[in-house]
Amino acid sequence: MRFIRFLTVYIIVAGRAILLAPETIAKLSRWFADNPRYLRLAGILDVGLSIWLAKEQYQAQVPPQPWWRKWR
DSSP states (O other): HHHHHHHHHHHHHHHHHHHHHHHHHHHHHHHHHHOOHHHHHHHHHHHHHHHHHHHHOOOOOOOOOOOHTTTT
16 A cells, blocks of 8 residues: 555656656656667556556455345
8 A cells, every 4th residue: 555655646746747847858758769678668667567556456346245145
């Protein structure tokens, strides 16, 4: 749970950085364009993190009761 909160704060801070510092984002974009391996690595990490978070949320859900138990 702490990691999810940290990730949420990170996304908010990164969003503010994009709005407040466009020159830095342009430099970062150029760096990734010059080093495509790191961009691929970031994409792989993003997909892996997304799958992990989806799995955590799926496991945290309570499974629905079967219809025959609802009517008892």
